Amino acid sequence: MMELKVDLGERSYPIYIGEGILDDIVDLFNKHRISKLSPILLVTDDQVAEFHLDKVLELLLKGGFQVVSSIIPAGEKSKSIAQFEDLITVAIESGLDRKSTVVALGGGVVGDLAGYVAASYMRGIAFVQIPTTILAHDSSVGGKVAVNHPLAKNIIGAFHQPELVLYDIATLRTLPERQIKAGLSEVIKHGFIRDADFVAWIDHNAYKLLELDSEALEFALYHGCRIKSIIVSQDERENNLRAILNLGHTIGHALEAVAKYNGLLHGEAISIGMVGAARLSVLLGNPEHIYTETKRILRKLGLPIQLPKQLDIDEIMVAMMHDKKFDSGRMTFIIPTEIGEVEISNQVTLEQVSQVLEQLKQEE
Amino acid sequence: MMELKVDLGERSYPIYIGEGILDDIVDLFNKHRISKLSPILLVTDDQVAEFHLDKVLELLLKGGFQVVSSIIPAGEKSKSIAQFEDLITVAIESGLDRKSTVVALGGGVVGDLAGYVAASYMRGIAFVQIPTTILAHDSSVGGKVAVNHPLAKNIIGAFHQPELVLYDIATLRTLPERQIKAGLSEVIKHGFIRDADFVAWIDHNAYKLLELDSEALEFALYHGCRIKSIIVSQDERENNLRAILNLGHTIGHALEAVAKYNGLLHGEAISIGMVGAARLSVLLGNPEHIYTETKRILRKLGLPIQLPKQLDIDEIMVAMMHDKKFDSGRMTFIIPTEIGEVEISNQVTLEQVSQVLEQLKQEE
Known part of the structure; x- marks a missing residue:
């Protein structure tokens, strides 16, 4: 234990x-x-x-x-x-x-x-x-x-x-297999935010995790919880730093809202949201491999990376503006600046978001 | 100001x-x-x-x-x-x-x-x-x-x-006159809990207060708030001390619940509850004047001191047991030990409470 x-x-x-x-x-x-x-x-x-x-x-x-x-x-x-x-x-x-x-x-x-x-x-x-x-x-x-x-x-x-x-x-x-994969989405999110070594470990142990290997799971859950707890300890009530835990969530929550909490599991929505955040990152001038690596590893974990084609982009944009992260008229995004590093940005324009949502429908 | x-x-x-x-x-x-x-x-x-x-x-x-x-x-x-x-x-x-x-x-x-x-x-x-x-x-x-x-x-x-x-x-x-009186019930409650001088001042200035004299009201509200704030500062989340602010509330809340939040204003219910707490105090061996003085001053402020005769004692007892102050199977009462002093007691028996409720129907 x-x-x-x-x-x-x-x-x-x-x-x-x-x-x-x-x-x-x-x-x-x-x-x-x-x-x-x-x-x-x-x-x-x-x-x-x-x-x-x-x-x-x-x-x-x-x-x-x-x-x-x-x-x-x-x-x-x-x-x-x-x-x-x-x-x-x-x-x-x-x-x-x-x-x-x-x-x-x-x-x-x-x-x-x-x-x-x-x-x-x-x-x-x-x-x-x-x-x-x-x-x-x-x-x-x-x-x-x-x-x-x-x-x-x-x-x-x-x-x-x-x-x-x-x-x-x-x-x-x-747990059903789909729930397992969706759960691993938030585990690797903690790696993407703060710990490139942990991302590499998950990449290496993806199949063990998907098979629910006891030791691998214990390690992964412990480290996922540990990364989060360090961040929460520094900012319990989300005044600033804690917001980085929302990587993938600005888009992800909106997808869930538009899909009316059906059809997409939370972890699946976050997976698509993380690909979106990585695409935004590249659009803002960060290296291309942030996007390609994010996508490759999420796919390896069996997670969806493509925005369901039937969802309406405008509806998603409106849902995002109802989100708690839409603050004083500005949309806040957590943007990866490297694998294992993120920054909080409110420099993203509505046009950029809308462009990325369109791209997310074309992911393969 | x-x-x-x-x-x-x-x-x-x-x-x-x-x-x-x-x-x-x-x-x-x-x-x-x-x-x-x-x-x-x-x-x-x-x-x-x-x-x-x-x-x-x-x-x-x-x-x-x-x-x-x-x-x-x-x-x-x-x-x-x-x-x-x-x-x-x-x-x-x-x-x-x-x-x-x-x-x-x-x-x-x-x-x-x-x-x-x-x-x-x-x-x-x-x-x-x-x-x-x-x-x-x-x-x-x-x-x-x-x-x-x-x-x-x-x-x-x-x-x-x-x-x-x-x-x-x-x-x-x-404010309607009845609301003014009911409001003064909680003001004097703060005196009964912690400040005999403030009780004496209210006794002396009762008519000014009832006429909404500006200076008297400012003084009374300031001191009521001050007493409460000192207590709250010491125990923000009501782990112990803050409970003394519930003087009159164990019975009072139950009366409101049984009267279905109609018929009795909160301050009126608390007034009757404070007379009940004073009666319990005497029953527990404290001096008689705690009860007589409590009743006299509340009556001077135009507040009710008698339990409405149509309310059912058993229903009130059941409502008390649903109260937040009913803790681990014990009923907690705030008992005045002097005018301006109280203690927290869970020594009160159900029989004593029921007896006091009967007496409260007979108050005049």
């Missing part, structure tokens, strides 16, 4: 990563003083519940915890105000109090939704994350929680740090 | 109090760097709008600010998830961004609701409060923002400190 400390002063917390560590859940909950006197609300989705809920419930109940579980439909549509309100109702009816804990067992959707419930219920109670996807390694660092509005993704939320994150690699083995 | 600093480290902010200071709104907004490039969302209710909205809009627009205003129905019912979601929709559609500010022009309902919008939109944007009630002096200190759930009051919320509070005493003159 590896342990990574996310350093945020009095809000610091550890991420435990390892094969089979779900078996240690009671010890870890005890170590972190999760209350046994107050009910826990365990939130999961119908897909994850099938594989892992019984086990987690049994362990926690045997360990002396009071647990109420709530199963939401899998998928981005559950990250809604309506679902949020339903969970609050369950929390009240189950008698959750200030010492209670909300546990998220699942991927990014479950984590974001349950995290926002934890952030808001009684103005904030304890929160534990048990990610069951590769993608969720990303949302398990940094405390960003949110739900979507029909007009904009993640627009309603908070910063709310968990007590601990328990990342059992064994849970990843039930 | 008096200025009170609420000391919360990097989240510190000033409260400006004075007669006619709404005229200085542009100067104060400029001083505190409220953005002119990003739209402001001004939230108010239909009653307050009638008296003050045109003026505030005119001043801000002349001052170079972009303002979108949203008028909600007056009353506690607007502190709902549905109203919250509507305001988020307005914020998105009006293009509010990370540098935008939400301004609350109104009483506690407007402040709590608009504050929760500011806390949640894009995970938190700037917030300014312009209270127009006496009661709102309370919610303008400490950053507690929230909406209600049909099953529990203020259960969904956050801690979100404003950039500044602009408290113009002139706006209080349009």
Whole structure:
């Protein structure tokens, strides 16, 4: 079991990563003083519940915890105000109090939704994350929680740090192949932002990762989380530096919004967004290999690199302007300046973005 | 104009109090760097709008600010998830961004609701409060923002400190008499908690306050805010000490819930709750005068001291157990131990509470 400390002063917390560590859940909950006197609300989705809920419930109940579980439909549509309100109702009816804990067992959707419930219920109670996807390694660092509005993704939320994150690699083995690839998109994003060596390692170990090799996964998730945690530690509330984590997200979020959260997985949208950012980089005068390498490695991981042809460019442009990153009338892009290095730019013109979107439809 | 600093480290902010200071709104907004490039969302209710909205809009627009205003129905019912979601929709559609500010022009309902919008939109944007009630002096200190759930009051919320509070005493003159009295309930609560001299001063100046004498009001609001700010500075997130501000609220909130937020104003419910807390105090062995004095002064301010006879005691007991202050299976009460002193107690039994509620129906 590896342990990574996310350093945020009095809000610091550890991420435990390892094969089979779900078996240690009671010890870890005890170590972190999760209350046994107050009910826990365990939130999961119908897909994850099938594989892992019984086990987690049994362990926690045997360990002396009071647990109420709530199963939401899998998928981005559950990250809604309506679902949020339903969970609050369950929390009240189950008698959750200030010492209670909300546990998220699942991927990014479950984590974001349950995290926002934890952030808001009684103005904030304890929160534990048990990610069951590769993608969720990303949302398990940094405390960003949110739900979507029909007009904009993640627009309603908070910063709310968990007590601990328990990342059992064994849970990843039930993921469909497409989810695995999409998850690796955010792993390599952390490399593209800050660590050329890590990109080279992923390039070299791509097939092991796709086969869910235990050692390779542990290494990759640890390093992905580590890069993110270093950045978040320096800028918890995204006043400036933290924005670099949005590489690929300005375009990616807009694609998701226009595709109405269907059809494209988050990691897939980000993959296309990273190719777009690399193209913008070249357009701004950076070396061509940033684009060719970004594209080659993403393709090697089985990720999409082409903008779906049926999506309307103008609609994507409008969605981008609704994004949180559209600030005081300017569009902010994270631009790679080398493999493993990025800068924050608001020098990109609308014409350049529109041109790159057209090019992204032609990628092969 | 008096200025009170609420000391919360990097989240510190000033409260400006004075007669006619709404005229200085542009100067104060400029001083505190409220953005002119990003739209402001001004939230108010239909009653307050009638008296003050045109003026505030005119001043801000002349001052170079972009303002979108949203008028909600007056009353506690607007502190709902549905109203919250509507305001988020307005914020998105009006293009509010990370540098935008939400301004609350109104009483506690407007402040709590608009504050929760500011806390949640894009995970938190700037917030300014312009209270127009006496009661709102309370919610303008400490950053507690929230909406209600049909099953529990203020259960969904956050801690979100404003950039500044602009408290113009002139706006209080349009308040109905009943609202004035109810507002004074929270003012004297701060005295009962921490400052016997302030209680004596209010006792002596009760009629001036009820007539909205400018100097008396400025003094009372300044001192009410000051006492609260000292307590909040020591315990921003209500881990312990801050709970003393809930004097009268355990019973008071339950009364409001059972009365379905109708029929009883918040300050009126708190007044009855403070008499109840004083009765509990005597039941626990403290001197009788705590109860008689509490009751005498509240009555002098024209506040209700008797539990409405039609309310069901069992329903009130159940509502209390849904309260945030019902923690790990114990009911927490703030008990006066002298006029101007309180302690936090979880020694109160359900029988004692039920007995006091019966007595409260008999008060005269």
